[in-house]
Amino acid sequence: MILFLIYVLIFVAAFFAVKTVASRNSNSDYGPLKTVTFGDESAVKPSRSASVISILSIFLLWAMFTGSVLLPNFLHVPGPFEGVGTFEYTTQAGSKLDTATVTVLVHPISSPEEAPPVDVGDGWAKNDSVAIGMWRSDLLRVDRNDEFGRSDGAEIIEINGFKVEPGDTIDVGWGTVTISDKGTPNIQPAKGWQMESIWLPAPEAVVKRVGEIANEGFRGSTLWEHLGYSLFRVIIGFFFGALVGIPLGYAMGLSNWFRGWFDPIVEFMRPVPPLALIPLVIIWAGIGETGKIILLFLAALWIMAIAARSGVSGVNISKVHAAYSLGASKSQIMRYVIVPNSLPEIFTGARVAMGVCWGTVVAAELVAAEQGAGMMIMVASKFQNTDIVIMGIILIGIIGFGIDMLMRWAERILVPWKGKG
Amino acid sequence: MSGLSIQSISMRFDLPNGESVQALQDVSIDLKAGELLSVLGPSGCGKTTLLNIVAGFIAPTAGRMMLNGHEIDGPDAERGMVFQQGALFEWMSVRENVGFGPSMKGMPKKNKVEIVDHLLDVVGLQDFKEKAVYELSGGMQQRVALARCLANDPDVILMDEPLGALDALTREKMQSLVLKLWKETGKTIILITHSVEEALLLGERLIVMAPRPGRIHKEYHLPFAEIGVGEDLRNVKKLIEFTERREEILGMIWDMEEEIMGRSEAVS
Numbered sequence: 001m002i003l004f005l006i007y008v009l010i011f012v013a014a015f016f017a018v019k020t021v022a023s024r025n026s027n028s029d030y031g032p033l034k035t036v037t038f039g040d041e042s043a044v045k046p047s048r049s050a051s052v053i054s055i056l057s058i059f060l061l062w063a064m065f066t067g068s069v070l071l072p073n074f075l076h077v078p079g080p081f082e083g084v085g086t087f088e089y090t091t092q093a094g095s096k097l098d099t100a101t102v103t104v105l106v107h108p109i110s111s112p113e114e115a116p117p118v119d120v121g122d123g124w125a126k127n128d129s130v131a132i133g134m135w136r137s138d139l140l141r142v143d144r145n146d147e148f149g150r151s152d153g154a155e156i157i158e159i160n161g162f163k164v165e166p167g168d169t170i171d172v173g174w175g176t177v178t179i180s181d182k183g184t185p186n187i188q189p190a191k192g193w194q195m196e197s198i199w200l201p202a203p204e205a206v207v208k209r210v211g212e213i214a215n216e217g218f219r220g221s222t223l224w225e226h227l228g229y230s231l232f233r234v235i236i237g238f239f240f241g242a243l244v245g246i247p248l249g250y251a252m253g254l255s256n257w258f259r260g261w262f263d264p265i266v267e268f269m270r271p272v273p274p275l276a277l278i279p280l281v282i283i284w285a286g287i288g289e290t291g292k293i294i295l296l297f298l299a300a301l302w303i304m305a306i307a308a309r310s311g312v313s314g315v316n317i318s319k320v321h322a323a324y325s326l327g328a329s330k331s332q333i334m335r336y337v338i339v340p341n342s343l344p345e346i347f348t349g350a351r352v353a354m355g356v357c358w359g360t361v362v363a364a365e366l367v368a369a370e371q372g373a374g375m376m377i378m379v380a381s382k383f384q385n386t387d388i389v390i391m392g393i394i395l396i397g398i399i400g401f402g403i404d405m406l407m408r409w410a411e412r413i414l415v416p417w418k419g420k421g
Numbered sequence: 422m423s424g425l426s427i428q429s430i431s432m433r434f435d436l437p438n439g440e441s442v443q444a445l446q447d448v449s450i451d452l453k454a455g456e457l458l459s460v461l462g463p464s465g466c467g468k469t470t471l472l473n474i475v476a477g478f479i480a481p482t483a484g485r486m487m488l489n490g491h492e493i494d495g496p497d498a499e500r501g502m503v504f505q506q507g508a509l510f511e512w513m514s515v516r517e518n519v520g521f522g523p524s525m526k527g528m529p530k531k532n533k534v535e536i537v538d539h540l541l542d543v544v545g546l547q548d549f550k551e552k553a554v555y556e557l558s559g560g561m562q563q564r565v566a567l568a569r570c571l572a573n574d575p576d577v578i579l580m581d582e583p584l585g586a587l588d589a590l591t592r593e594k595m596q597s598l599v600l601k602l603w604k605e606t607g608k609t610i611i612l613i614t615h616s617v618e619e620a621l622l623l624g625e626r627l628i629v630m631a632p633r634p635g636r637i638h639k640e641y642h643l644p645f646a647e648i649g650v651g652e653d654l655r656n657v658k659k660l661i662e663f664t665e666r667r668e669e670i671l672g673m674i675w676d677m678e679e680e681i682m683g684r685s686e687a688v689s
Contacts (some may be wrong), residue, residue: 032468318508321478326522326573327498336521340512420555 002077002193008062014053018309027308059203066202077193080134082106084116089185090158091125093148098125099158102142104175106189109133109196115391126146130187135196137188139180157185201387206394209387218388219379221371227395229371233289234403237296241353246346249308250338259309266305274299274360278367287368292361298355299360301317307349311342344411344418351407357398373399425452425475425577427610430484432470432635443634444470445481450628450637452611454576457603457646459612459624461670467635468613472579475611476502489576498522501638502573503566503583509554515541515565516550524654527585542570543605544598558589563596571606580612596622596654604650618668621645621652621663630669631677639673641666 004005037043044178063071067079083106090099100121105325113131122127124147142156143149159170159177169178175189197205221229233319251258252266277295285291315338322330323337365374373396412417432445444467452458460468474481477496486493488500501522502508509518516537517524523533541547544564546557554562563583570578583599598620603610603623609631614620620627625646631638642668649657658662 316508318504319510321476321496322502322504322508322569323510323521323525324478324496324523325476325498325500325502325575325579326569328521328525332525336525337510340510343512415512417553417555420511420553 003061003065006064007057009067010053010057010060014050014057018049018053028221032356041044046195049189057412062200062203065193065195066197067202068202068204070202070204078190079194079240080106080192081174082108083174085172085189087160087170087172087177088158089125089142089156090161091143091146091148091154092157093154096124096148098123098146098156099140100125100146101127102140102185102187103127103129104187104189104254104322105129105131106134106174107131107325109135110242120145133186134189135191137186139184143185145187150183156185159185190211198384198386201390206391209385210391210395211393213388214265218376219371223395226371226376227373227399229369230358230361230365230373231294231399233296233361234354236292237361238300238350238357239352240293240297241300242304242350244297245304246308248301250312251341252305253342254307254338262305266302269298270302270306274356275363278364284370292364292369295364296357296360299356303353304346307340307345307352311345311349312338314345315341339388340417343415347407347411347415347418349413350403351404354403354407355400357395358403423489424454424456424489425450425611426487427451427475428485428487430471430474430481430486431473432467432479432633433482444636445474446636447635448484448635452577452609452639454609454625455607457610457612457623457625458628459614459620460628460630461614461617461620461674462630462638463600463618463632463674463681464615465635465681466630466632466650466677468579468630470635471630472502472581472611472613472681476500476579477575485646492659498526498573499575500577500579501570501573503563503570503580506559506562506586509562509565509569513554514550515552515554515557518554518565519550519568520574521569526573535573537568538573543571543602544568556633558591560587560595563587563595565600567598571602573607575608577609580610582613582615585615592619600624600646600649603646615652617667617674619660621666621670622657624651627670629673632681638677 034040045145060071060075062068064075064077068078085106086101086103086213087105088099088101090097091271100123101118103116103118105113105116109124112133113391115129115131118127118129125143126143126145126147128139128140130138130143141150143154146154156179159179160172161172164170164179166179166181166183169176175187178186178188180186202210210223217223218226248258248262253259253264274295275296279293281291281298285294319337319341320333323333327410361372365372369375373392377392377396380392382388427448427450430445430448431443433441433443435441448471450458460471462468470479473479473487473680477493477495477500493500510521513521519540520533520537523536528536537550538547541550544567546561546564546568548586549561551556554565557565566583580599584595587595599610599612600623602608612620612623614623621643624643624647626640627641627643628637628668629639629641630636645657645663648660
């Protein structure tokens with residue numbers, strides 16, 4: 001909730017800040033002077049500064065809530081309590097009252113410490129001490145060293161001078177103390193707002209982990225091998241999918257028999273998510289490379305077949321007529337009219353297919369794999385290596401984005417006539 | 422026997438709901454080589470169907486067509502076609518589009534380059550020959566389409582409202598170009614149009630068709646195309662004879678449209 005409010009605050013503040021700066025420099029704006037911009041979709045251009053601030057603010061929030069060293073301390077949200085805190089408890093056995101002090105040492109989880117030595121003090125209730133890791137809590141049997149324990153009928157009636165009964169929670173300044181149903185104080189040092197690194201590691205921890213895994217590898221393979229395996233599967237699966245799918249789509253676009261024969265199959269298989277095929281493919285082909293490549297082949301096949309089919313049926317009939325009346329034969333029409341005319345559609349299909357294949361390969365590796373990006377994050381999550389999981393997600397995202405950019409670039413170079421017919 | 426002879430063509434389309442439409446009924450036209458015929462009529466009179474039949478894209482349900490003494494039974498390079506728009510190959514440059522026909526025939530490169538260069542000169546696109554066709558304006562694209570058709574040296578050129586999508590100024594220029602090309606090449610041309618003015622200006626002969634069933638309503642022999650070859654078309658349009666003809670044909674087509682409207686209103 002607080003996270004969301006801060007995010008909204010940054011959004012609004014950045015908007016007004018950029019607007020103020022922009023209006024000060026508005027003399028340099030030679031853009032068309034449209035007066036109607038609200039409702040005119042073409043007048044909406046993504047603001048570059050908004051994109052930059054958006055990305056920066058995600059990292060800012062990430063760093064704020066993880067106590068990252070990349071940020072100066074005053075920008076961090078309150079962290080968990082660290083150091084020594086004390087509270088007093090008053091216990092009653094029969095008509096005898098006594099008060100003792102509990103000393104709590106809160107230490108970082110990564111550096112365990114012994115309970116600090118304390119003087120037991122006078123009276124029949126003795127002072128206690130305990131060491132607790134940050135974000136953790138501890139149920140402390142304070143009566144275990146007292147002369148009259150719980151078995152003697154002793155009962156805690158006050159914490160820091162406030163009357164308590166089982167179930168009550170008292171704020172002791174650096175945390176809270178809750179009396180359990182059986183009368184034992186449960187000590188919970190303040191957690192603050194920061195995330196424990198087991199839930200969300202700081203950005204620098206993730207970066208460090210990238211370096212480590214890039215150098216030392218993970219589970220017997222280097223980082224590049226893991227990513228390379230995933231990419232290799234996608235490329236091989238897509239290649240075979242296109243190799244079969246494109247001619248199939250052409251045949252469906254050109255022949256009644258092929259269209260009739262394959263339409264039910266293609267139309268049935270298209271809405272089946274490739275992920276649903278994983279169990280069957282594992283049963284048939286095992287968890288090795290073959291199974292994954294078959295899965296990706298199937299993921300790409302239908303998309304490519306449909307793209308090629310609609311590429312063929314999208315040919316403007318007057319182009320075909322024109323080619324015939326210019327003396328072209330059937331094979332020349334195929335080579336010079338139908339294939340080039342369907343290329344834009346095929347490229348669009350290829351982009352979709354690559355995206356689907358990339359998603360499918362990660363999912364397939366989550367289920368079972370020896371190497372691969374998906375296997376890496378799956379195994380890491382089993383060992384609570386959240387930093388590797390986040391690193392994996394970021395790398396998978398970057399590669400997926402890179403594939404799409406690459407396809408768009410290839411499309412611009414190879415089919416410049418797209419959308420110009 | 423040279424020339425194009427269309428003999429008693431009929432065309433019936435069966436609709437999916439069991440009805441059938443008589444698109445053409447008993448249409449006969451004889452064209453001598455080098456004649457320019459324009460075909461005019463309200464929408465639905467079957468003029469595009471007629472052109473597609475002559476081009477060989479569809480077969481008539483009755484009748485036959487002869488070109489230079491042999492029967493027409495499919496599309497062929499001897500009958501070139503210029504479409505309204507969108508029939509250029511956008512994956513090819515202007516030069517490749519114009520050279521498409523010769524390439525398909527396997528003509529040697531040297532001859533092909535000569536023909537393409539000559540035709541690009543004729544239509545005034547020499548400076549644009551390496552451009553992609555989608556970079557050209559609508560008028561320029563239709564010039565490419567004309568040049569591409571001529572590059573194949575067809576006996577008959579079929580034009581399906583080739584200037585219909587152009588703006589008025591470009592259209593006037595293109596009309597002059599069509600007349601010039603007709604005179605220079607001596608091709609037989611069939612031109613389909615919606616515009617009465619265009620049909621009068623370009624047609625040496627003019628056929629007005631009537632709808633339902635599509636048939637020839639009236640035929641004219643006109644002097645304007647000959648005059649227009651050497652004269653500014655705007656002056657041709659000012660001739661008394663021209664305006665009289667225009668009013669007459671406009672009235673004729675207006676009556677047909679009225680009749681269609683009246684009939685469909687009576688039905689509903």
